[in-house]
Amino acid sequence: MKYNQVTIKDIARELGISPSTVSRALKDHPDISPETKKAVNELADKLNYQPNIVALSLRQSKTNTIGVIIPELVHFFFSTVISGIEDVAYSAGYNVIITQSNESLQREKTDIKALFNSRVDGMLISVSRETSNFDHIDNILAKGVPMVFFDRVYENSNSSRIIVDDLSGAKEATLHLIEQGCKRIAHLEGPPNLEITKQRLEGYKQALQEHNIPIDPSLIVACPLGTIEEGKKATEILLAMDEKPDAIFATNDPAAMGSMQAIKEAGLKIPQDIAIVGFSNWFFTALLDPPLTSVDQPGFEMGQEAAKLLIRQIEVKSKNHDVELQPETKVLKTRLIVRDSSLKKGKKK
Amino acid sequence: MKYNQVTIKDIARELGISPSTVSRALKDHPDISPETKKAVNELADKLNYQPNIVALSLRQSKTNTIGVIIPELVHFFFSTVISGIEDVAYSAGYNVIITQSNESLQREKTDIKALFNSRVDGMLISVSRETSNFDHIDNILAKGVPMVFFDRVYENSNSSRIIVDDLSGAKEATLHLIEQGCKRIAHLEGPPNLEITKQRLEGYKQALQEHNIPIDPSLIVACPLGTIEEGKKATEILLAMDEKPDAIFATNDPAAMGSMQAIKEAGLKIPQDIAIVGFSNWFFTALLDPPLTSVDQPGFEMGQEAAKLLIRQIEVKSKNHDVELQPETKVLKTRLIVRDSSLKKGKKK
DNA sequence: GAAGTCACCGCAATCGGTTGCTAATATATA
DNA sequence: TATATATTAGCAACCGATTGCGGTGACTTC
Numbered sequence: 223m224k225y226n227q228v229t230i231k232d233i234a235r236e237l238g239i240s241p242s243t244v245s246r247a248l249k250d251h252p253d254i255s256p257e258t259k260k261a262v263n264e265l266a267d268k269l270n271y272q273p274n275i276v277a278l279s280l281r282q283s284k285t286n287t288i289g290v291i292i293p294e295l296v297h298f299f300f301s302t303v304i305s306g307i308e309d310v311a312y313s314a315g316y317n318v319i320i321t322q323s324n325e326s327l328q329r330e331k332t333d334i335k336a337l338f339n340s341r342v343d344g345m346l347i348s349v350s351r352e353t354s355n356f357d358h359i360d361n362i363l364a365k366g367v368p369m370v371f372f373d374r375v376y377e378n379s380n381s382s383r384i385i386v387d388d389l390s391g392a393k394e395a396t397l398h399l400i401e402q403g404c405k406r407i408a409h410l411e412g413p414p415n416l417e418i419t420k421q422r423l424e425g426y427k428q429a430l431q432e433h434n435i436p437i438d439p440s441l442i443v444a445c446p447l448g449t450i451e452e453g454k455k456a457t458e459i460l461l462a463m464d465e466k467p468d469a470i471f472a473t474n475d476p477a478a479m480g481s482m483q484a485i486k487e488a489g490l491k492i493p494q495d496i497a498i499v500g501f502s503n504w505f506f507t508a509l510l511d512p513p514l515t516s517v518d519q520p521g522f523e524m525g526q527e528a529a530k531l532l533i534r535q536i537e538v539k540s541k542n543h544d545v546e547l548q549p550e551t552k553v554l555k556t557r558l559i560v561r562d563s564s565l566k567k568g569k570k571k
Numbered sequence: 572m573k574y575n576q577v578t579i580k581d582i583a584r585e586l587g588i589s590p591s592t593v594s595r596a597l598k599d600h601p602d603i604s605p606e607t608k609k610a611v612n613e614l615a616d617k618l619n620y621q622p623n624i625v626a627l628s629l630r631q632s633k634t635n636t637i638g639v640i641i642p643e644l645v646h647f648f649f650s651t652v653i654s655g656i657e658d659v660a661y662s663a664g665y666n667v668i669i670t671q672s673n674e675s676l677q678r679e680k681t682d683i684k685a686l687f688n689s690r691v692d693g694m695l696i697s698v699s700r701e702t703s704n705f706d707h708i709d710n711i712l713a714k715g716v717p718m719v720f721f722d723r724v725y726e727n728s729n730s731s732r733i734i735v736d737d738l739s740g741a742k743e744a745t746l747h748l749i750e751q752g753c754k755r756i757a758h759l760e761g762p763p764n765l766e767i768t769k770q771r772l773e774g775y776k777q778a779l780q781e782h783n784i785p786i787d788p789s790l791i792v793a794c795p796l797g798t799i800e801e802g803k804k805a806t807e808i809l810l811a812m813d814e815k816p817d818a819i820f821a822t823n824d825p826a827a828m829g830s831m832q833a834i835k836e837a838g839l840k841i842p843q844d845i846a847i848v849g850f851s852n853w854f855f856t857a858l859l860d861p862p863l864t865s866v867d868q869p870g871f872e873m874g875q876e877a878a879k880l881l882i883r884q885i886e887v888k889s890k891n892h893d894v895e896l897q898p899e900t901k902v903l904k905t906r907l908i909v910r911d912s913s914l915k916k917g918k919k920k
Numbered sequence: 921g922a923a924g925t926c927a928c929c930g931c932a933a934t935c936g937g938t939t940g941c942t943a944a945t946a947t948a949t950a
Numbered sequence: 951t952a953t954a955t956a957t958t959a960g961c962a963a964c965c966g967a968t969t970g971c972g973g974t975g976a977c978t979t980c
Contacts, residue, residue, distance in 0.1 A: 229935095229936055239959075241936085241960095242960065245937060246959085253959075254958070255958060258959085272688050273936085274629075276625060276690050276936080277629050277936035277965090278936080278937065280937085281938055281964075282937095296854075317689055320653075340666055578965095579968095580967095588929075589930045590968095593967095595968090602928060603928070604929090623966050626967050627967065629934095631935085923980090924977105924980100926978095927975095928973105928974090929973085930971105930974100933970090934968080938963100938964085940963090941961085941962090942959105942962105943959085944958085945958080
């Protein structure tokens with residue numbers, strides 16, 4: 223939009239010098255005399271000159287903008303990640319364009335194209351629930367666009383990625399339930415396409431195996447959407463079994479909440495009858511009744527790390543076109559936040 | 572970032588024609604022969620030509636980007652608004668840059684400057700809790716940047732705005748409590764700078780007056796941050812009174828939740844001893860124990876309306892530089908969602 | 921056969937800023 | 951005084967796309 227902004231030419235005209243001299247004076251170029259610099263800077267201040275970023279972007283073939291694709295903004299975890307991204311990006315002088323795939327592959331495809339067309343300098347991506355084919359991403363990667371994945375990553379790319387240690391987190395959660403004396407621990411499994419789903423399932427299994435508890439497939443119930451409703455339904459199925467589970471480890475917090483609803487409606491007590499652990503530590507989990515034990519994922523930190531990695535990649539590339547940075551994988555630690563929903567034995571430690 | 576993208580010149584060179592002809596051919600200009608158009612379009616398809624948006628922005632002095640400033644992304648309400656904004660913006664061909672003030676005036680100032688420097692075509696703003704001086708906004712408004720405020724608006728500007736009917740919503744909530752037989756209804760008041768705080772307080776007062784209930788200043792407790800902790804503390808003060816309130820209408824949901832915690836810890840029952848109503852209908856309010864009655868604000872719709880208004884303003888302005896659109900104020904209806912936390916008399920209707 | 925008409929296309933300026941190269945002036949040196 | 955050197959600043963091209971205007975060639979018309 224044209225705001226009648228002052229340009230370098232306005233300053234040049236006013237001082238009777240050329241635009242190039244003004245440009246150099248503003249950047250403290252040694253070719254320019256101190257007097258000229260002084261005059262230029264004073265007038266620039268007076269007129270409140272602000273360089274036109276669009277012109278700069280065109281000239282330098284660099285927009286100082288990074289694009290972000292996330293599944294859904296309204297998820298506490300993702301909005302926390304965004305805050306982390308913005309934190310790092312803004313202090314490094316980058317703008318952030320956020321797009322939501324709404325868990326739709328179709329939307330993800332158009333998002334990534336739109337970001338590419340906007341000539342963002344790089345992208346931060348967490349793929350949608352539906353994404354099992356990655357051609358649209360390979361396409362853009364092939365053009366040399368720096369890309370860093372976070373949380374829900376593209377496994378087979380050799381891009382950098384920031385993940386949390388889902389396996390350990392899930393294992394720790396399950397071990398905690400075992401330690402509380404639970405014998406029949408069910409698992410609400412998440413969207414099958416996502417690596418995080420597999421990791422959490424694997425962590426669950428490993429914990430059981432370590433304690434020689436047989437893995438009962440009927441105790442693993444699918445929640446491909448990971449919603450409250452699904453968690454509730456899945457739990458109702460579990461409650462209808464002859465041998466009910468005495469604990470549930472859910473792939474995420476909404477599913478865990480659905481579980482809690484189903485259990486309460488069945489007239490059972492949490493954690494006495496059935497203990498529950500969720501995943502993500504959504505901020506309201508502490509406010510549920512009973513407060514929900516959950517595996518905390520450091521969202522803000524994940525955003526920060528992802529942005530840092532991407533920006534480093536961008537800057538290396540713009541300096542030296544040939545050097546390719548080795549892809550890095552950064553694994554962030556999870557932390558089990560124990561609350562009442564899983565404490566059969568009462569507080570420990 | 573330079574992606575070795577094909578440009579109009581590449582196509583021109585390949586076909587042995589001039590860039591201007593390619594440009595016109597791509598836009599179906601009548602001066603160009605059908606054969607040339609066909610050749611150009613085919614080659615453009617083959618090379619997967621995508622126009623450089625940055626160059627277009629510079630040429631047209633229009634970035635097709637709108638900037639958004641919100642207090643905090645992690646608030647359910649605001650992230651819902653963002654989704655509404657993106658919904659409208661993307662289908663109108665606009666990108667969205669989101670910045671968070673984190674409820675800080677200082678940050679709001681730098682955000683607005685950064686957006687201005689990025690030459691966004693317009694801005695959507697919801698001011699921070701701290702904003703009582705609006706010079707930084709007037710500054711930008713004076714340069715002719717289209718601006719629409721939402722939820723937390725700048726009262727004295729003659730910009731368009733989208734608000735919810737906070738007064739009616741608050742009044743309805745209070746009337747509901749009165750109808751439930753409550754006599755001593757307390758109010759947890761929000762950040763004093765915000766107009767929405769005043770409106771909600773006013774709605775509360777009007778409801779009491781209509782039923783000839785005297786307004787007791789000691790029942791109005793300040794929660795200038797509107798956090799859970801504040802709501803809890805404020806409620807503890809109320810519970811320490813000789814004559815305890817029998818209901819609390821909180822300025823927002825976190826404060827209401829703090830209230831619930833304090834009441835439970837005091838061994839009192841909700842709603843039997845004290846009924847509670849919140850404001851905003853955060854999505855997890857339904858999951859609390861008891862589920863919280865709250866005033867629903869249509870966030871998604873608010874985002875849509877704000878974006879629509881802004882884009883209309885931008886497009887009118889870019890077509891006709893002189894015409895100024897009359898500022899509009901759009902008031903969205905709230906809806907009281909009655910849940911157990913306020914039902915002293917049991918379900919009605 | 922000269923002038924007019926029309927279809928088609930290219931030149932060059934433009935948006936705002938950057939930068940390699942050159943030019944002009946001043947000063948130092950031979 | 952003539953030449954070398956340093957200092958300072960301007961010219962012009964460039965990033966990629968758009969667009970007013972002018973030019974070329976073919977065809978029509980009187």
